[in-house]
Amino acid sequence: MHLVTAEEMRRLDRHTIDTIGLPALVLMENAGRAIAEAALALSAQLELRGGPARWLVLAGKGNNGGDGLVAARHLCEAGAETAVVYAEPPERLTGDAAVQRDALARFGIAASVCAPGAIDWRAYDGVIDALLGTGTRGAPREPYASLIREANASGLPIVAADIPSGLDADTGAVHEPCIRADRTVALAFRKRGLALHPGREVAGDVSVAPIGIPAWLAETYGVRAFHLDEAAVRKRLGIDPSLPRRTDTHKGTYGHVLVAAGSLPMAGAGLLCVRAALRAGCGLATWAVPARLAEPLLGRVPEAMLAPLADGGRGDWAAVPAEALAALCTGRSALVLGPGLGRFEGDSAWLRRVWEATAGVVPPVAADAGTAAAQAGDTPGAAAAAHAAAATTTADAACAASVAAQAGDTIGAAAITHAAAATARATTAADAASAASAPARAAANRSPKPLPLVLDADALNMLADADDFAGWVKRPAGAPAVLTPHPGEMARLLRCTVPEVQRDRIGAARSYAEKHGVYVVLKGAGTVIATPAGIAYVNSTGNAGMATGGSGDVLAGIIGSLLAQGWDAEKAAAFGVWWHGRAGDRAAEARMTTASLMAGDIADYL
């Protein structure tokens, strides 16, 4: 379940040898035996030509090579025809690997030294790659490089010891050349590079073999990266993926998510997000949209409620005050903001007001009436009043009234209805404001209730453009922020390049999460989830068919829905990502090719 770096592995290795007292040769013996067992299991599946399986072990000069030599012995004992090719003259082997070299010679196993082009690959049924392990630095040099190329070209099944030779154990970067394994037997712990792309593609089926290093040692040494598979979902996150429910529950038990998403050219983003949120189990979902979109969207998701926000007839968010959205948050249990939102003038400051309102801070409002109400501590009232002040049409003022009403704020609603009437009488915006301000000012003294927030898509670009993010209010424990950037958005947030993000995805997500106290979901193959406490998960589910428009909107809806159901952010983000990938895999299985996958299919297979 843990994902370790080469350096962490060395420390765990040393502790086991020096403090626990298991000799390194014991670890190597266990390692080699596990590799041999994996090879034998693979032979059992292969259609061999009748006789015993013929295995070729490629051995480097380090301990990875030593593991291979042990595997050769066990294969031989199990009746397989086994030969060893050393990448370097065997006298260069030292320490435990040299012990194994000598034992191998006395065992009577055929061994030769590599001469590029001299191996008759047709004489074997499979290859054990024990050339390079966690001691690799940079791209394989000769003669390792030639052996790797020949092994790949042989078409024989390859079992890699610990990692495929040529793979960067820490980052998942694949050097040229790199072994393309059918199976990898990771020793003691899965190395990070086996979970991260592109390393994951060259590793084949990965299994983790216990070799005598206790799993708890990883915790002691502060290993805080995890492979997110079903075992981790169950054991580490403590989640039963069938999400059983108590019978004596009702829709109110499962939270109410508010999705603020969609604009004229991208209304579908909101549609996907809301549908996914409902499929992910929230009791209620409200979809806030620019008012112009409301009518065409009526009935498209009959299970969700629509909350039209006065938009001056534009069909986008440019004229929607942040306070109007903040007002809608009252009575909701999570907000998803961003899918299909678009960009507009002053949007970073707009986002800050939503951020602060959802963090429990009274947002500063533009209009006098709003300011007065805000000073009275009445956010929905303030928002409604500000909204009304900004309203220039009867329709917008009426829309503001509906916002206040939906927020459950009857005083604010009354204020706005008042304002709407004022506007309808063709009075000025100032009249509307003053009509609104009195009742709003009289509103009860109460602080806005903080709620969890998911920021996706353009909301992330707004955040990236905010020069003052470090100064934004820190979110209280019950109102975490989950950010779901793709690598481009992550690069903008970190002010670096996409290749820099991709070179160290765990580091990128983790550094931003720790610095800003947020949860980061860095999307892409092997999605990384990072927490403010420095814990990171690398997801194991999903497929390339999910690289399609709307897939991220579905994910944001799932995470928002889980947050609305009261899940803590680490579980909501990690399980949400795993479930999203799992649904994508199930959807792909139902089609002829992953290429046919559409984002809506993912929501359908939740």
Ligand SMILES: NC(=O)C1=CN([C@@H]2O[C@H](COP(=O)(O)OP(=O)(O)OC[C@H]3O[C@@H](n4cnc5c(N)ncnc54)[C@H](OP(=O)(O)O)[C@@H]3O)[C@@H](O)[C@H]2O)[C@H](O)CC1
């Ligand atoms: N996990 C455990 O506790 C155990 C792991 N075992 C296995 O040991 C390896 C790590 O072994 P190590 O000896 O540290 O390293 P390698 O075998 O990977 O590499 C050895 C030498 O290879 C040379 N090297 C490094 N980079 C390159 C390169 N790019 N091209 C060619 N050669 C390279 C380097 O020698 P130099 O002379 O060049 O410095 C290395 O010394 C681990 O992966 C497990 O398989 C134990 O067997 C059991 C316990």
Ligand SMILES: [K+]
């Ligand atoms: K290897």
